[in-house]
Amino acid sequence: MTEILPPECCQTMTEVRAGVDQTDRELVALLARRFGYMDAAARIKPNRTRVRDDVRKAQVIDNVRGFARAAAIPETVVAAVWEALVEGSIAYELDRFDALRTEASAR
Numbered sequence: 662m663t664e665i666l667p668p669e670c671c672q673t674m675t676e677v678r679a680g681v682d683q684t685d686r687e688l689v690a691l692l693a694r695r696f697g698y699m700d701a702a703a704r705i706k707p708n709r710t711r712v713r714d715d716v717r718k719a720q721v722i723d724n725v726r727g728f729a730r731a732a733a734i735p736e737t738v739v740a741a742v743w744e745a746l747v748e749g750s751i752a753y754e755l756d757r758f759d760a761l762r763t764e765a766s767a768r
Contacts, residue, residue, distance in 0.1 A: 693745075701749050703757035712754050718747050 664677050693700045706712060720744050729739035 695746075696750070696753060700753045700757055701763055703754045706758065709755065709758055712758055713751055716750075721747055 664676075665680055668677070668680060671677045671680060703712070722740055725743045726736050726740050729736040
């Protein structure tokens with residue numbers, strides 16, 4: 662396996678690709694943790710109408726815009742990624758909310 666180098670130390674595309682692949686693995690692990698919080702939200706929220714919270718969604722996207730600015734990376738790209746992530750998270754949470762209630766009523 663190729664050693665993972667910081668981006669500024671990469672000299673070949675093999676090194677770049679190894680870094681990108683490792684970063685993707687790390688991002689997926691972080692996303693798994695984030696979706697774990699969606700599981701918790703689905704368990705905690707008292708009713709299905711509370712799953713979508715557009716005020717919170719706007720706050721999350723505003724937060725990541727600021728994080729992107731601070732990191733000097735493209736704010737619009739990060740906001741677009743988070744738009745898709747938050748919408749996907751809402752859909753996931755709705756599914757989990759329904760599944761948890763179905764499981765509970767089957768007992």
